[in-house]
Amino acid sequence: MNLIAQTIADGLVLGGIYALAAADYETFYARIKFTPDGDGDPLTLGSMIGQVQKGKLETVFPEKARSANPIYPAPTWDKKA
Helix, strand or coil: CCHHHHHHHHHHHHHHHHHHHHCEEECCCCEEEECCCCCECHHHHCCCEEEEECCEEEEEECHHHCCCCCCCCCCCHHHCC
16 A cells, blocks of 8 residues: 555544543443543443332442442342332
C-alpha cells in the first residue's frame, strides 16, 4: 500500500476509535458507553443482576452499582413474599 493510502487508512481507524470514545447512547436494553480507549465501560455495558427485595427491584451486582446486598441463599418459594 502506498504512503497516502496507508495514511488515509490509519486516519479512518483512529477516527473510529474517537467515535467509539464519544459514543454514549441510552437504548431499550441498557446504556452504551465506551472508555477513551474504545473499550466498553463494564459498569454501563456489563450485565447487572437484580433481586426483588421487599417488593422492590434492587441491583446486587456489580458492586459499584449495588443498591442492596444480595440475599443468599435465596429463600425458598414458599417463604417468598
